[in-house]
Amino acid sequence: MTENIKKPKDVSIAKAKGRPMLTWVGKKPLARVRAYPAQAIERFDATAGGAVALQEADWSDWPKDVPKGGLLYHGDNKDVLAHLLANGFRGKVKLIYIDPPFDSGADYVRKVQLRGAKGTVKIDGEDYTLGEQVQYSDIWANDNYLQFMYERLLMLRELLSDEGALYLHCDWNRSHQLRMVLDEVFSAEFCRNEIIWKRTSARSDSKFYNHIHDVILFYSKGNAPTFNEQFTPYEKAYLDKYFGMKDADGRRFASKDATQAGLRNGATGTPWRGFNPASKGNHWKVVPTELDRLDQEGRIYWPEKEGGWPRLKQYLDETKGRAIQSIWDDVMPVNSQADEREEYPTQKPVTLLERLIRSSTNPGDIVLDCFIGSGTTAAVAQQLNRRWIGCDINKGAIQTTAKRLQELMRAQASTAGMPQQGDLIGTSEPTQQPCQLGFATYRVNDYDLQIQHNEAVELACQYLGVTRTRTDSFFEGTQGGRLVKIVPFNHPLTPLDLEAVRNELKTRPTEERDVMLVCLGWQHDARAWVDSYNRNRPVNKLHVVELRTDRKLGGIIKHEPLSAQVSAQRVGEGADAQLVVELQDVVSPTIMQRLNLEQGVFRAQITDWRAVVDCILIDTQFDGQVFNVTLADVPERKQDLVNGRYELPAPPAGSTVAVKIIDMLGEELVVTTAI
Incomplete structure (x- = not known):
């Protein structure tokens, strides 16, 4: 495009x-x-x-x-x-x-149910809380x-x-x-x-x-x-009240006033068949010649009581309904x-x-x-x-x-x-x-890169027990009475990050809590900066948690990606050749991690790999950039499973077949095979 x-x-x-x-x-x-x-x-x-x-x-x-x-x-x-x-x-x-x-x-959390029979465990999906989305991080x-x-x-x-x-x-x-x-x-x-x-x-x-x-x-x-x-259909009570009359042929109608307020000097203000609308301060809705035509067509209702004013018929089958x-x-x-x-x-x-x-x-x-x-x-x-x-x-x-x-x-x-x-x-x-x-x-x-960082932040908060603060545009939350600041994971902790924290604290003169700084790696000069800052400081001390090496809290940032065993091969020759794609296994460490967290000491087990798969897409001639969907296996119901084995017309020799697997948490994996 x-x-x-x-x-x-x-x-x-x-x-x-x-x-x-x-x-x-x-x-x-x-x-x-x-x-x-x-x-x-x-x-x-x-x-x-x-x-x-x-x-x-x-x-x-x-x-x-x-x-x-x-x-x-x-x-x-x-x-x-x-x-x-x-x-x-x-x-x-x-x-x-x-x-x-x-x-x-409100928290905007998608609830995810693994595929399979009724009663399959449900887990919280990607957190949609606005404070945890990049574009909403400070709104x-x-x-x-x-x-x-x-x-x-x-x-x-x-x-x-x-x-x-x-x-x-x-x-x-x-x-x-x-x-x-x-x-x-x-x-x-x-x-x-x-x-x-x-x-x-x-x-x-x-x-x-x-x-x-x-x-x-x-x-x-x-x-x-x-x-x-x-328009919406009339309610039965309304129909019974206003469309209760019927013609000889059974057509239901309501009777409407043939006059409307206001005197007129023209034809609509003249008498018709002995009825003078001016006597009521009104005029006819249409000219008398039109009233004659409507009467000939049976569209004038004449009340049975003597002297009753003529009224217009509004047929139900010609009515659109109640205007919204x-x-x-x-x-x-x-x-x-x-x-x-x-x-x-x-x-x-x-x-x-x-x-x-x-x-x-x-x-x-x-x-x-x-x-x-x-x-x-x-x-x-x-x-x-x-x-x-x-x-x-x-x-x-x-x-x-x-x-x-x-x-x-x-x-x-x-x-x-x-x-x-x-x-x-x-x-x-x-x-x-x-x-x-x-x-x-x-x-x-390149928004995927930002989303990956955001997911890493959420994972860090989850493991560290951070209570997220929705109204604070600088600190992510609190933990154990300390403010928590997560340094962007695309670079190590630097003195510039530390200066930003100090400047923020200067704008909060009554804030006495210490600060936990969470990072992935830190520059050598950052260590000296922290030591100097904390020296003889009674409040707002900085405590750095490096997620890969900290003795107590380290080792938690290690995302294991989705993995799968996929085969794609050509079967037959010539015009009758078929492409057979088969998935033997799909493993989602993220789903297993969520299940183990939510089920406590009972370690989760998934007996059928298809339970973790939301859908499977196949591109038979993948160009390495744009995924053109040739086949999409998207089960209609949550209790249905993907097929896992697919036969398609074989693409030209030398083509790259790509299989995109999306798990129930939205994580994607693309497996390519040259045939």
Whole structure:
């Protein structure tokens, strides 16, 4: 996609012009932002290169250097949004839905269940607590959170088309402040709705009124946003009350007043069949000649009582239903038994995204979600024949989304060109052909390296018994009454790191606790620095823990990667030759480590290696850079296991076969074999 972009470049961002303005410490506009190139890491084509009927979407607005199809990005969304702006998507997006961190203090932890029969042990997956993610490492402080959201909203506005809409999903903790930020970025006049979603019926965890709703703030970029009014069926009680009458042919109808308030001098103010609307201070809703026509068609209801005013018939079978209002109590959350559940902590229901996407886009439009999470926005957009772009900072989110989209696209490809029986996301109406049946996954700004460091930090905290502090932007937490600072593991402890700690302590004159410094290696001059600093110091002493050599706490940082026994061989000759790929064993030390930690003295045992494997992907002609998915073994249910043995058409001699194994915690291993 962007292989021809060699260097990052700056992207200009327009100033916010709205009022009022919310002020916070450190607030600054985002005039320019650095745009990094993206590296393609995986491609998926559900058609296997074949010709499949697709919706005739207008791709003329799609940047010419970007392959047509879904786009999934792994990286900090600030980097990703800058990349999109620099590569032709400015003003092209019709709908943006974001479900950013609420800053509510909640832990976002994915629960992982190993594959196999019911009752298989469950473990905590990758920790999604915001303070432990690189992009969220310091946003718990009020001002940092607001600046974080301000910058991203400024960039999102640049990506929106003039007819576009943005929906920001939040809760009561931040909705008031985020609305003011949105007023500044988009202008208050473009605030279209504050939608209240009743996400649960009851709670009992508060001594005051329990919060059972979320807020969705709906803003447009211009005066005429795309909006398709949506309707819900009438409730039975409403139908019985208002549509209780029937014609001779059994058609149910409601009677509506044929007049409306206000006097008129024209035809609608004149008497009709002895009834003068002016006597009630009203006028007819339509001219008398139209009333004659409606009466001839049987669409005027004449009350049986003498002198009863004529009324208009509204037939039930011609009624779309109740127009959706700003309070939504008919969208159920994703519960533990839902078919769509992806074991993702902040997953939103399909019906919620379906309503938003149907309302503010038309088939073929571009939908963007830069906090993609479990991939619901992309999945619904795909099913509703929209083009989509998604990104997330978390690798587990990217893996979950990719797997979900692969399943959906394969199902769509299998029925392409056939009469549609309904869709795959729970809606009742038939669907058209999708816009695309393939997507590409990209990485922006080498984000895997940052995630690996972050995982190492979490592992260190877990072993050292560090209590994480969500509100401290400098220290990671506390342990045994001491503050804990973890030095980045990509370099040894240096005097510069130590100076940073001393300067931070100077800003906290009342802080008397000692500091534990955790590092991987330290320079010789750093030892002398610590000795000099600690000499004759009653408080704030520094205690260094070098994780590989410390006599008490050392030796804990040693990550054993995923390993596997995989064979790939050619069977047969000529056109009938087959490629046989077989996995004999997969070992996930990380999963075993988590199981042993959580099960205490009972050492965990896994009798079938397939229990630890989430999915297996195969590229029969791997080029060493981009993984093109030829086969994807993604079990539909958690109790199902991967196959482990696969037969495919043999690629040309000399090809490199790559097998990607993803375990239940999201760790990946690629095994290559030349055949």
